[in-house]
Amino acid sequence: MTVDPLATNLNEKFRIYVQAYNPGELEAFADLLWQLNAKSILVVGHSNTTSQLVNLLIKQQKYKDLDDSVYNKIFIIRLKGKKITDEIIEY
Template sequence: MKKLLLLFLVFLFTFSAQAQQDDNTSTTTYYFIRHAEKDRSDATNHNPQLIKKGKRRARKWKRYFKKIQIDAIYSTNYKRTLGTAFPTSKNKKLPVIAYNPNAIDYDDFKKQTKGQSVLIVGHSNTTPRFVNAIINQEKHEDIDDAINSKLFIVTITNGKITDQVIDLK
């Protein structure tokens, strides 16, 4: 009986330690992009659609992410951001989850998405702000309004955060 109990305890501790190790070694990757080119013909329209060039860029993002594992896609609730996210969303068969950049709890977001690969579509000001919140630094400034091709990649492994910016013109 003692041997059985000892065997059970060894088994329990082994799997408990393995589960804890798996939790500590998970990698979270965030891909942040700004929405593609929008219609600027009406300055009073605060929710414009993408123009043809923007739709092409959205398809280009889809091709970029085609071979990358994406577990979730987040976007602000605007036509231009949703239009940018949609081709990738359709290709990955994932819903686009709307988020409010002015009301998001970044710590909660990190907890909810831990261990996942996540695409986040935002704006020239909200994207770098979101990146800065995730990396816990004020490192990235607003994106120039004429630039729609920057990709911010943030990776968190074992609590170590790395970030990089790629320009995919």
């Protein structure tokens, strides 16, 4: 099971920008996401890089690494002015 079907569906249905990332360049990818000036960012996947990317985006060490068996989390980061909020949806 991968997030590809979800990403494809979101892209086709809502024209949402979907981008895979190099796990070795998380800081650069977080910077790229900030430059998009998006109102919301979804981070979907599994493994330790998912929570690490979210932590970079929210600028705090809030989330621990995900276990390799965890595939049911969608992280949502919302940006309103300079305020950053985050939440997790489990499916």
